[in-house]
Amino acid sequence: MAGVAAAAITMVCALPSGAAAADPAKQIEALQQIKRSLSPAERKLDSRLAVGLRRQQVSGMTEVDIAVEKPDADLVERLQKVGATVRNVASTGEVRAAVPASALRTVATWGAVAKVEPAAQAITARIGGRTLSKEERAAITAAAAAVVSEGVRAHAADTARETTKVTGVGAKLCALSDGVDSLAASQAAGELPDVDVLPDQAGEGDEGTAMLEILHDMAPGAELGFASAFISDASFADNIRALRTDAGCDVIVDDVLYFNESPFEDGPIAQAVKNVIADGALYFSSAGNEGNVLDGTSGNYENDFRGSGRSVGKFAGEAHDFDPGEPVQVFEPISPDSDDGVPVALWWAKALGAAADDYDLYLFDGAGTVVDFAQDVQDGDDDPYELLFTPTFGGSGLRLAVVRFSGAPKYFQLSALRGRFEAAGGLPAWVTPGVTRGHSAVADAFSIAAAPAATALPFDLEPGDPPNPTGPFPGSFTSAQLPERFTSDGPRRVFFPSEEVRAKPDFTAADGVSTSVEGFQPFFGTSAAAPHAAAIAGLVLSGNPSASGAEVREAFNATALDLTPAGYDNRTGAGVLRADGVLSYTGATPQPLVRAQAPDVTVTTGDGDAFLEPGETARLRLPVTNVGDGTATGVSVTVSTGDAKAVVTPRSQSYGEIAPGITRSQDFTLRLASDYPLGQRVVLNVRVTFAGVLSPTADRFSIPTGQPGTEAKRFSYAGTPVPIPDASTLGATVTIPVSGFGYASKVRFSIDGTTCNTTVGSTTVGIDHSFTGDLTGTLTAPSGVSARLFQRVGGTGNNLCQVVFDDTAARGFQSVVAANAPFTGTWKPFEPLSGLLDASADGDWTFTVTDGARLDTGTVRAVSLELTGFVR
Incomplete structure (x- = not known):
């Protein structure tokens, strides 16, 4: 079904095929017996998982959502130790992960874990x-x-x-x-x-x-x-x-x-x-x-549960009677075209996490054979929810039954999402509005x-x-x-x-x-x-x-x-x-919106060179642009540094009236104290006021000081290769320590390698990864400020090797295409590295690579940081 989330997994308790499926009633009866014998830890598992494990129908990696009693800082590490790939950790502490089936029971025994359920799916x-393949998406042209x-x-x-x-x-x-x-x-x-x-x-x-x-x-x-x-x-x-x-x-x-x-x-x-x-x-x-309902396209029914006094097949519980009149109808027919894995959801009116009334959902074919079912245990701390899918082959005679296994009659909703309830086999379809x-x-x-x-x-x-x-x-x-x-x-x-x-x-x-x-x-x-x-x-x-x-x-x-x-x-x-x-x-009215632009800096007093140094003065030509729809009147600009050793005068100036799309500049003076720290950047806080609701605007600019040096010092990652987890927001992180350096005038970052190639799993490149279009690379300074170097570009191309990220490069790395692989050369990063230079370079720098899509994997092997200081 188009649009289903990639995290979807197949139902683990499906009836076996072949001769063993001839008596579905016995199969379900056996499953119900298993459910009654689950251990306390197994009851933390969704019943589809628990029963599937008992029947040895769950194997390999299983996508699950892990709810926690409270956030647990050690949970991710423990999951990784049992072989899981952690996809994401939410603010609530809930974890989406691919967990080996053999480890699911172990995870359920951990005290911090409240529930383990099949990964929630979406459309x-x-x-x-149709959904395009990675290769098709990579081939998109402008x-x-x-x-x-x-x-x-x-x-x-x-x-x-x-x-x-x-x-x-x-x-x-x-x-x-x-x-x-x-x-x-x-x-x-x-x-x-x-x-x-x-x-x-x-x-x-x-x-x-x-x-x-x-x-x-x-x-x-x-x-x-x-x-x-x-x-x-x-x-x-x-x-x-x-x-x-x-x-x-x-x-x-x-x-x-x-x-x-x-x-x-x-x-x-x-x-x-x-x-x-x-x-x-x-x-x-x-x-x-x-x-x-008006167009006759709905697959939705909701009503109070009405006991039929009947069961379906030999299954425990009482089936709902869809017919409000004298005839008893325990089945809701689905159109023969509601196939291709249409999700069918059953909800009943109980609070989330508090369902003690236990309802089940069954899908039959025209011969009365169970095609699919959903019969989770609801025993007081569960959601009032069951979900199954129609078979991909479709066919006529498909019909649903809602069974109250235990508890009180409740209002419920039954929805075939993108399917349709339609009369068939002498059974009328009962449809009600309200599928939203x-x-x-x-x-x-x-x-x-x-x-x-x-x-x-x-x-x-x-x-x-x-x-x-x-x-x-x-x-x-x-x-x-x-x-x-x-x-x-x-x-x-x-x-x-x-x-x-x-x-x-x-x-x-x-x-x-x-x-x-x-x-x-x-x-x-x-x-x-x-x-x-x-x-x-x-x-x-x-x-x-x-x-x-x-x-x-x-x-x-x-x-x-x-x-x-x-x-x-x-x-x-x-x-x-x-x-x-x-x-x-x-009464929409065009509004002005005035934003400051980066100032032009000219040294006016000092030693005669072009570099602003301690004890010197510079002219700041500060432009502002009306990027709005209306004319700006009463434009005023205030500039401050928050640093007594870097003083801007005048503090404020009037810029008058500025029409849409027009830029206007005024001059300010910046004076540095003689003991201003060499290389420390001056942070300008610019506030623009004008007549209008969108006033004021605030922008921040960083002004370099000191004469940049000519020699760079290289700091390299010296650890072992780090695998990049597949489809995970956690990513792979390497650390590069820097000490005794102080302020830097420039930073460049390189993904190294000895021999560049597109070989999958190559050990001679800086980052080996098939389909680099999955990857985002982020460099974080010791101050905590980050810059994304690249984000989801390169398509099907493999491997990054001898790639240098430099703010002064002529080409942006976001322009690379798969044909450029292996990716090499000097490129402008996605976000400027200059934003990392406002604080001292000393401390731990980290480089993180995350993988935003499934199937392709790789490793961070060799990366370096290059810092340039100042002339003293």
Whole structure:
């Protein structure tokens, strides 16, 4: 199934094939007996794992999520000692790891471990297309001309920008999705500007790149950011918060659903969404592509459990009666096209981690044989959740049964995600609205449905379906627009901590649009709709920087074009958005935004050379640029150092009025005391004030002092080769100690090697790794300041050898392609190394390499640090 997280594992308790599967009732009865005999440690294991281990059906490396009683600093080391690869450690202490099956019971015995479960899986809300291989993604070439989303015209965003002169300036829009593999290619083609990607969170895949292109097309003046949502569910929650607290994102949008997100309670991911909303951010999420009742595309049913007085097969427990009338119907039929591993989730109304009512889920074929099942133990400290998958071969006659094994009747939801409940074999299908779930259904989040911007989805969702709708392009949306037939419906009924019904989705936006990203041409699904809506919110904030989330929602509600059926409906929300109407309603006004630029330094008194040294004076010509949409008036610049031995005069100067796009400079004087430390950089703190809500802005610049020396000193890593863990945010770290050096005028870093080649596993290169496009390399100074040297470039190329990273190099390493392998030569790093020189060079320098994708591995073997001092 396209879009399933790479961390997915197969169900470990599947029925055996062949003759042994002839009596599934006996198989399940045996499994239930095993479950009753589990030891206390085994009960920490998810029952699929525990039973699978008992039956010797689990082998090799198993992807798991390890919940902890409390964070344990030794847990990672202990996991590594038993042969595990740790993928990620969340802020909660939860660990995503690949653990040898033989070690799972051992891990469960550790006191810090609370639960070991199969790694949570997720899907994005993209529909159609396919996931490209690494090789295909590496072969992506830049488009010859700019590609603009048809959603810009469909939402009349171009008209709105032209009328108001508001472009997104002052707002930062950030996306969470699978990955941004083609980010460098998109930037090289001029499709995207700089993107603030959280360290080691570039992910794997390209849906994020496509979403960022939509954000930029709609609001070209906005800043952009990204983080992966696919490392784990706990990492997803961490990244939501980090985009707000660390990256300063004003609007955040995602297109991801984890199967373990409860429909009845705001779980960990939803809590993270609530956190950033409370902090002032606007949060947008795809409503999903799980279908709706109005279009007859839904695979969702929810109701109170109604006892049938019957069992299914010979399985313990009472089956639910789907028919509310006199006939008893214990099976829910699934359409024959709900195949290819459609996830089927069962949730019932109990609080997370507190389920004592035990429900089970079974999937039968037309002959009455169990095809798959989910029967975890819920005995008081578990989630009220079961999950199974339809077979890849599909077939007619598939039907589901919900069984209450023990406990009280509860309200429950049964959803075939991207599947459909459909009458078959004389059984009617019972379908109810409300498939939208999880963090998209947070009360104050914006859940976005989809309507096509241009051409129709080019295939039937299932054979015999009516035609898919088309969009208005080259015109703009009207109230006659039909939504996508796959878009998910609401409402969302929540039980915990208190019962409420949430009207979801909230609004509708465009999908079926063009991007430059291979495989997203066009881009269908609520994955594409959510960033269009988020970008309109970014335009609102650009024209009204102090607008609250409630005010943005008011403007959306007041101007959305009502779609059929009349009034708010649970398929399209309040209607489809038009940027021109929204910005007219909010009275969007172009805002000035003045930022300081790096000063030009000229020594005016001293020994006659060009270097600023202790006891000397320099002129600082400090430019500021209005990067905003409106004219800046009353511009004033204040400069300070916070150091009594480095004094700037005057402290403040007026820069007057500055029109958009204009740069203006004024001169300041910098005087160094005679005893100013040789080589210590002067840190300038520049504050710019002007008339406008975006005032003031603050920037920091580092001014070199002293005459750089001509001889460099080399410090090399002297340890043994360090393996780079596969698909892990922990990475491989080597340490280079420096002592007795003091301040440095320049730093260069090299990945060494004796003989350069592309041989997999080569022992003569500095870093051996197949598919270097997986890697991110980061150098950290003793002060704790870091600079990324390279980030996810090089595609399928193997090995780095005799690579020198130097700020003065003519070429940027981010421009390398697979054909350049083995990577060698002198290159400009991804982030400048000069930022590491503000403090003394003495102490431990560390170099860390992380691997952001699966399958390819390698080793850090030989690296060096080169420091240049000063003339004394």
